[in-house]
C-alpha cells in the first residue's frame with residue numbers, strides 16, 4: 001500500500017458523525033444541518049435543460065481538453081468577470097468539480113525527489129483536500145494560520161525566505177472557507193512576485209468567488225491581479241473555479257482550471273492518463289451555466305437575505321460579523337467548539353461543524369478552536385428557525 005495513505009486525517013464529517021454518535025436529538029424539533037457546504041437553492045433551469053437536450057452525447061467519449069465551445073464560454077466569463085484574457089486553447093481545462101482538480105494538481109506538480117522536503121503552503125483552517133493532496137504527492141503541508149487579528153487571512157509576511165524556497169505549491173482560498181475572508185489585489189501581487197522569485201505555483205481556489213455581499217465589490221481574482229501587474233501570461237498562477245456554489249449545481253461536477261499555459265499543458269498531460277474527462281452533456285450544461293448571470297445574482301440575493309436575518313437574531317446573544325463573501329458564518333463560541341456543537345445538536349437538533357475539525361494546531365495555536373462553521377444553505381425559513389434555536393441555546397449557556 002502507498003505509505004502516504006496513513007498520513008491522511010479523517011475527513012471533518014467523519015469526526016462530526018463521531019461527535020454526534022449515541023446522542024438522540026429532540027424528536028419534536030426537525031434537524032437543521034448547517035454543517036455541510038452543499039448549496040440547496042434550485043439548480044437553474046438553463047443548466048437542467050441544456051443537460052437534457054444534450055443527453056444523446058453520452059454516446060461519445062469525452063476528451064480531456066473538453067469541447068472548444070465550453071472553453072470559449074469560460075474564457076468569455078473570465079473576461080467579463082476578471083478582465084482576464086485567457087487563451088481557450090492553451091490556458092483552460094475543464095475539471096469535474098474543483099475538488100478532484102485541487103487534489104490531482106498536486107499529484108501532477110510536486111517534485112518529491114529533492115533533498116529537502118517539498119512544501120505545500122495552505123491556509124489553516126482549510127479545505128482538507130489541500131492537505132491530503134500534499135501528503136499523497138509526497139510533500140509536507142505547511143499551515144498558515146488565519147486568525148481574527150489578521151482579518152482571518154494568512155500572514156504571508158511571516159513566512160521565511162527558506163520556507164518560500166522549499167514551497168512548490170501555495171494553495172490560497174479566496175473567498176475563504178470557512179472564514180469568508182477575501183485576499184486583496186495588493187496581497188495577490190505580493191504573492192505573484194514571491195512565486196516568480198522562488199519558483200512556486202499559486203493554486204488559487206476561487207470556488208466561492210461569486211457568492212459575495214456587496215454587488216459593487218466582487219472578490220478580486222488571482223488572474224485579474226496578474227493582469228493588473230502586467231503578468232498577462234499568468235506566470236506561476238492557476239485558478240480553480242466551480243459551478244457548484246455559483247450555480248447551485250454541486251451534483252453536476254463541473255469546474256475549470258485556468259492560467260499559466262506551461263502548467264496547464266503539464267496538467268493536461270497528467271489528466272490524459274488520470275482519465276477524468278468531463279462527460280459531454282455536462283459540458284453543454286456548463287456552457288449554459290457560465291453564460292448566465294441572472295441566476296447568480298438571484299443566488300446572491302438569497303444569501304444576503306439569509307445572512308441579514310440570521311445575524312439580526314444572533315447578534316442579540318453573541319458577536320457575529322457578516323463575512324464579505326461565501327455562505328459561511330464563522331461563529332466564535334464562548335465554550336469549547338466541540339462541546340458547543342455536541343450540545344447544540346443534543347438540545348436543539350442543529351448540526352454545525354466545530355472549527356477545529358477544519359484546522360491543525362501550529363506553534364501552540366489552533367485557529368479553529370472556539371469557532372464553529374455554519375453554512376447558510378438551508379431555506380431562509382430554516383436558517384431563521386436555526387438562528388432562533390441557537391440564540392435560545394446560547395442564552396441557556398449563560
Ligand SMILES: Cc1ncc(COP(=O)(O)O)c(C=O)c1O
Pocket residue numbers: 037096097098099100127173176177205207241242243244245250254255
Ligand atoms: C474551499 C473549497 N474548495 C473546493 C470545493 C470543492 O467544490 P467542487 O468540487 O464542488 O467544485 C469546496 C466544496 O465544498 C470548497 O469548500
